[in-house]
């Protein structure tokens with residue numbers, strides 16, 4: 215078997231379907247079975263419950279009269295015919311990377327979805343992320359076992375960074391007789407899932423690989439929004455409120471709140487927009503400077519003079535170059551190869567204090583709620599979202615699709631090929647309307663010179679914009 219070639223179909227009016235692989239692409243003549251859902255009392259009442267095989271979801275929602283129809287993805291959902299009998303299915307679930315509210319809900323709903331919709335009873339949890347495939351025991355997951363887990367933060371099966379050894383993982387999948395692999399994780403995890411899929415294809419075995427995108431940073435492209443993001447923005451309000459109360463209760467109070475966001479400042483941007491108490495939001499995508507005209511210190515001085523207090527929200531990946539210049543240390547990586555960040559919140563707080571002690575008395579309080587936010591269970595709306603993601607993944611694997619990530623594209627769940635979610639990162643576009651709304655709500659300086667304005671591309675007002683190209687996935691041993 216060769217390397218996977220993307221399945222692209224074209225149609226009239228510039229229609230393009232970026233399809234996902236199917237088991238029959240490399241194992242012809244697989245038997246099909248009637249979907250058991252047609253006799254399920256809960257679902258059989260739905261008119262047109264099954265998704266038409268030709269249904270696709272458009273990526274471009276704003277179109278002009280003569281513009282090409284553009285990219286489409288296969289619509290997610292149950293198919294009339296499935297490629298697995300319930301007794302034949304041996305599924306496993308693995309969670310990788312950082313925590314995110316809602317992971318347990320996704321685990322719960324995969325287990326319960328497989329059981330209640332398809333009668334599948336054999337589901338294993340792989341302990342401690344990718345490396346657990348070859349170094350740990352498995353946990354049998356039943357609807358009873360997972361019944362309450364959505365009320366807890368974290369992941370009941372554990373997670374890790376690093377340890378992706380493709381052939382050892384696929385050996386373990388084969389040895390255990392697993393034929394459906396559900397992989398919950400962020401950009402790194404989806405690259406790892408693509409490698410597992412490629413290896414499975416090479417070996418020509420009947421194993422469906424389904425990715426469920428997890429990232430509190432909302433940095434996965436194409437999909438509308440990642441699960442847990444809403445919960446994180448909501449929880450961040452508590453920290454911002456606390457910072458505001460502290461700041462407004464004292465003379466020249468400054469509240470600094472650090473929020474997560476390694477390369478993408480979505481949590482900071484949305485938390486700021488939601489709160490209205492924030493005077494300045496700093497994100498990785500928008501470089502800033504401290505000293506001089508138009509700099510942060512000048513703005514802080516102005517706000518304190520006008521208002522007597524102020525709140526600054528800083529995403530953890532903001533200003534990393536500035537911090538590195540000060541402490542001459544950068545370039546360290548975690549076990550997955552992600553850049554290890556320097557603490558911009560602490561650094562910024564010290565810099566502000568140093569600058570103003572020479573000029574006036576200020577009272578600065580620094581709040582770092584990052585891990586507290588990440589560790590909570592998902593809110594109601596994320597719980598429903600997690601359920602839909604899990605069900606879409608289950609329907610896709612049962613229908614024989616593989617090598618896909620599931621997620622909403624313009625509100626409709628779709629199966630997206632792995633390469634589309636790993637080739638770029640979703641980032642805040644600072645020439646976009648949302649960032650403009652933020653600037654107008656905080657009144658902060660843009661920190662952009664006229665030269666920066668000219669060199670920043672103008673993109674449309676959309677969240678699934680393609681940010682900068684990140685490194686290509688290289689399969690093999692990533693077990694640092």
Ligand SMILES: Nc1ncnc2c1ncn2[C@@H]1O[C@H](COP(=O)(O)OP(=O)(O)O)[C@@H](O)[C@H]1O
Nearest residue numbers: 311312375376378399400401402403405406550
């Ligand atoms: N390029 C890659 N190829 C294969 N596996 C990868 C790659 N990048 C990351 N991984 C694996 O994916 C897992 C999670 O990655 P990480 O970056 O820590 O978190 P996240 O998936 O949340 O972004 C780790 O076990 C890591 O080894």
Ligand SMILES: O=P(O)(O)OC[C@H]1O[C@](O)(COP(=O)(O)O)[C@@H](O)[C@@H]1O
Nearest residue numbers: 311312400428429430431474475476
């Ligand atoms: O869990 P760690 O190793 O402390 O890493 C913290 C990082 O994890 C995140 O919460 C999520 O990152 P991933 O989605 O890539 O796992 C980032 O916001 C943060 O930079």
Ligand SMILES: [Mg+2]
Nearest residue numbers: 311400401402
């Ligand atoms: Mg990541």
